[in-house]
Amino acid sequence: MTDRAVRNLANLRKSASTARVLNLLRVWRDHGGTDGWRDAPLFRNPLLNRALLLKHRLRRDEVDRFRVRRTVATKIILPIDDGDLRVGGRYVFVNQTGFDRTLEESFGIPPGHPDRRILALIDDLPGLDPFLLREQLRRHGHTPDACYFNVSEADLASMAAFVSAEIAPLVDLSLGPDCDLEASNPVARLTSKIMSNSPGEDMSMLGQTLMLKPDEYEEGVFCWKGFLYYKWSLQALTGQIGGVMDSVRRVRPSGRVDAEQLAAISRARDQVRRRILLTCEATAAMLRVYDEAFQGLAAEGRPMAFREFLKDAPVLFSRLGERLGALQHIVSFWTYRMAPGRPAPDPDELIDLLTDFDLSLAGQERSVRPALAA
Numbered sequence: 001m002t003d004r005a006v007r008n009l010a011n012l013r014k015s016a017s018t019a020r021v022l023n024l025l026r027v028w029r030d031h032g033g034t035d036g037w038r039d040a041p042l043f044r045n046p047l048l049n050r051a052l053l054l055k056h057r058l059r060r061d062e063v064d065r066f067r068v069r070r071t072v073a074t075k076i077i078l079p080i081d082d083g084d085l086r087v088g089g090r091y092v093f094v095n096q097t098g099f100d101r102t103l104e105e106s107f108g109i110p111p112g113h114p115d116r117r118i119l120a121l122i123d124d125l126p127g128l129d130p131f132l133l134r135e136q137l138r139r140h141g142h143t144p145d146a147c148y149f150n151v152s153e154a155d156l157a158s159m160a161a162f163v164s165a166e167i168a169p170l171v172d173l174s175l176g177p178d179c180d181l182e183a184s185n186p187v188a189r190l191t192s193k194i195m196s197n198s199p200g201e202d203m204s205m206l207g208q209t210l211m212l213k214p215d216e217y218e219e220g221v222f223c224w225k226g227f228l229y230y231k232w233s234l235q236a237l238t239g240q241i242g243g244v245m246d247s248v249r250r251v252r253p254s255g256r257v258d259a260e261q262l263a264a265i266s267r268a269r270d271q272v273r274r275r276i277l278l279t280c281e282a283t284a285a286m287l288r289v290y291d292e293a294f295q296g297l298a299a300e301g302r303p304m305a306f307r308e309f310l311k312d313a314p315v316l317f318s319r320l321g322e323r324l325g326a327l328q329h330i331v332s333f334w335t336y337r338m339a340p341g342r343p344a345p346d347p348d349e350l351i352d353l354l355t356d357f358d359l360s361l362a363g364q365e366r367s368v369r370p371a372l373a374a
Contacts, residue, residue: 018152019127019233019328022053025079027148036145043115047107052077055127055325056093057333060349065096071356072329074123078106094123118142125321126360127328129233131226132321135314146218151229156195162232164191169298194225210310211303223310227290230320234283237324240331241280245273247338248354254344261347268354275361276330283323286316326360 024042028050031037043049056075063069074094092102103109109116121136122128130149137144151159164187207217248269257265290313297306337345337353345353 017328018155018229019129019325020055020332021152022122022128022133023152024048024148025050025052027150031145031147034145034147037147040143040145042144042148043118044113045107045109045115047078048076048109048115052079053122053128055125055329057329057336062093065093067097071352072126072360074119076119094119125325127321127325129229129321129325131222131229131314131317132325134222135317135321138314139318146222149222151195151225155229158236159195159229159232160191162235163195163228164188166228166231167191167194194221194228210297210307212307216307220307220310223313226317226320227287227313230283230324231287231290233324233328234280234287237327237331238280240335241276241327244331244334245276247334248272251338251350252344253347253350255346257347261351264351265347265354268351268358272330272354272357272361275358276327279323279327279361283320283327286320286323289313289316329360330357 027037027042041049054075054077056073058066058071058073062073063071066073073096075091076094077091092099092106100111103113103116104111107115117140118137121140121142122133125132125136130151134149167190168187170190207214210217210220212220253261253265290309293306293309293313296302334353334357
């Protein structure tokens with residue numbers, strides 16, 4: 001466990017992206033007194049179950065911490081002071097050299113402990129969004145309480161207007177024609193119900209609309225929130241991906257470039273741009289499956305069909321989360337690395353970057369529609 005403090009965790013908590021940060025300290029603060037948090041924890045170890053987990057793009061001086069070459073790692077951060085995140089924290093990367101010894105010495109987690117398997121499953125993911133995370137754990141027989149799978153405060157605030165516009169057609173259907181639109185602001189109420197991190201609250205009207213029994217409501221709304229989250233994420237990325245693709249096309253490495261490097265850069269540029277386009281198209285096609293099902297509910301009044309779609313659709317979360325996670329990784333790191341004032345990468349770094357982007361997208365080109373229909 002390294003002793004130097006990480007950057008201001010208070011800022012990280014306020015601005016954290018759901019796809020990048022899993023704030024278990026916040027989960028503990030909000031839900032630590034509940035039966036669900038106590039009886040169905042994500043991690044059994046209490047220290048680990050109050051840590052922050054981040055998907056972190058490795059810097060050049062961090063790559064040699066791993067025996068196997070990788071470019072993105074899962075960082076575990078232990079706040080120095082739970083009550084004041086401005087103090088910072090200590091961190092360790094999952095599977096860095098000496099990780100087993102660190103787990104045992106710092107957390108008291110011996111070899112064979114169940115938490116090691118959970119960390120491995122999380123480390124295999126490209127991102128940490130709650131829908132991808134829950135599906136990954138569920139497939140491997142681990143079902144923590146729902147309190148661990150919430151959208152971050154920062155993303156909830158950014159999503160509010162988008163979700164309101166998406167669900168506006170449902171207002172009359174779910175709240176009835178006699179509702180006073182101006183007095184009660186039903187769109188905002190329905191948005192709040194869907195996006196709430198406490199979905200069990202005030203479910204009567206929404207549950208009736210979807211013909212959900214009380215025990216089916218939480219699962220149905222979680223899946224609905226997932227598709228809204230992914231649709232919002234793709235829309236947000238669409239506004240940035242064009243600029244990134246153009247920058248990939250135009251960037252020139254610093255220093256001397258030999259003919260072999262120049263050819264490798266040209267090939268990698270074309271490949272990355274092609275894969276980005278294919279990944280965006282495949283993701284949009286998957287989300288159209290949701291749009292068609294929602295149209296049946298909002299325009300045709302067929303809640304049963306939409307409910308059945310939500311029941312069967314979590315199979316899409318893995319592919320959606322993987323594809324969007326790969327795109328988010330490319331956009332965020334390229335924007336950071338090519339920010340004004342930063343030096344251009346040398347030929348080897350540029351080749352490494354483009355190769356990493358290519359590999360992160362390489363597995364994202366399969367269609368998932370047959371899996372949904374199966």
